[in-house]
Amino acid sequence: MEIRIASQLSTLGHPQRLAIFRMLMRRMPDKVPAGEISAALDIKPSTLSAYLSNLLDAGLLGQTRVGTSLRYTVNVGEVQEMLDFLLLDCCRGRPDMCSPLAAGFGQGTGDMSLKKFNVLFICTGNSARSIFAETLLRDMGGERFAVFSAGTKPYSELNPMAVDVLRQKGHDVSALRAKNVQEFMTPDAPNFDFVFTVCDQAANEECPAWSGQPISAHWGMVDPVKAAGSDAERSLAFQTAYGALRNRITAFTALPMTALDRISLQKAVDDIGHLNEETAP
Structure with missing residues (x-):
C-alpha cells in the first residue's frame, strides 16, 4: 500500500x-x-x-x-484509501488534524433542529438556472434555508424568459438580481452549509475553497439560454430547466438533515444531481 x-x-x-x-x-x-x-x-x-x-x-x-x-x-x-492512510497512519489520527474531515454535518452548531442552512447556487451567468434554484428553494424551503445565487462571469443580467417563467409559476421576482460570486467571498459573507454548481462551465472553473467546509455538489444541466428555435421551443427549454430544478429542490428539502452524517449527506446531494430531468412544463 x-x-x-x-x-x-x-x-x-x-x-x-x-x-x-x-x-x-x-x-x-x-x-x-x-x-x-x-x-x-x-x-x-x-x-x-x-x-x-x-x-x-x-x-x-x-x-x-x-x-x-x-x-x-x-x-x-482509491482517494479515500489514500486520505485514510495519510490521516490515520502517517498522522496517527490526531484529532486536531482529522476531526474537521471526519466530523458529522453541522457538528458544534448547537440544536440542529433550529439551524438555518445557508445555501449558494452558482452558474456562469446567474441569469437562469441558478436564479431558478434560488427562487425555488427560498419558496419551498420555508424558514429552514437562507438562499443565495451567483455567477462566475464578471457581468450578467437576468434572462427575461427565465423571469417570465418564475412569474408564471407564481414566484415573487421583485428581489432578484444577477450577482457575481465575488460578493460571497468577502469576510462578511455568509458561511455556507451547501454550495451547488448548476452548470458544467462554472464547475470547471477554479474557485477558492469555501470557508466553513460546506458540502458541495454539481447539479449540472443544459443551459436554456442557449436554446435555439422558435419562441415556443425556447420557452420549453426554460420550462424544462425549471421543472428539473424543482424536482431536485423537492428532493433536497426532503432530506433529513439532522439525521445524516456528512458522508451520507454528501452522497445524497450527489445523487440528487442525477435525478431524471424529465418534467412537465
Whole structure:
C-alpha cells in the first residue's frame, strides 16, 4: 500500500495533473469527456492524454467509454484509501488534524433542529438556472434555508424568459438580481452549509475553497439560454430547466438533515444531481 500511496502523491505533485484531478472532483460524480477537460484547462490533447494515463495508472481516476468518447471520473475508493492512510497512519489520527474531515454535518452548531442552512447556487451567468434554484428553494424551503445565487462571469443580467417563467409559476421576482460570486467571498459573507454548481462551465472553473467546509455538489444541466428555435421551443427549454430544478429542490428539502452524517449527506446531494430531468412544463 505504501508504494501505491507514494505513487499517487507523486502523480498529484505535478501542477497540471493536480488541476485535472481537482476539476474532476468539482464535477463529481459526472463522467467528463477528455475534450472538455482539455478545453477547460487549456491543455493540449496529446499532453492531456499523457496526464490522464498517469492518473489512471495511479488508480486515481476511472475511465468509461461512451460511444466513441472516453470519459473520466475520480476513483473515490482509491482517494479515500489514500486520505485514510495519510490521516490515520502517517498522522496517527490526531484529532486536531482529522476531526474537521471526519466530523458529522453541522457538528458544534448547537440544536440542529433550529439551524438555518445557508445555501449558494452558482452558474456562469446567474441569469437562469441558478436564479431558478434560488427562487425555488427560498419558496419551498420555508424558514429552514437562507438562499443565495451567483455567477462566475464578471457581468450578467437576468434572462427575461427565465423571469417570465418564475412569474408564471407564481414566484415573487421583485428581489432578484444577477450577482457575481465575488460578493460571497468577502469576510462578511455568509458561511455556507451547501454550495451547488448548476452548470458544467462554472464547475470547471477554479474557485477558492469555501470557508466553513460546506458540502458541495454539481447539479449540472443544459443551459436554456442557449436554446435555439422558435419562441415556443425556447420557452420549453426554460420550462424544462425549471421543472428539473424543482424536482431536485423537492428532493433536497426532503432530506433529513439532522439525521445524516456528512458522508451520507454528501452522497445524497450527489445523487440528487442525477435525478431524471424529465418534467412537465
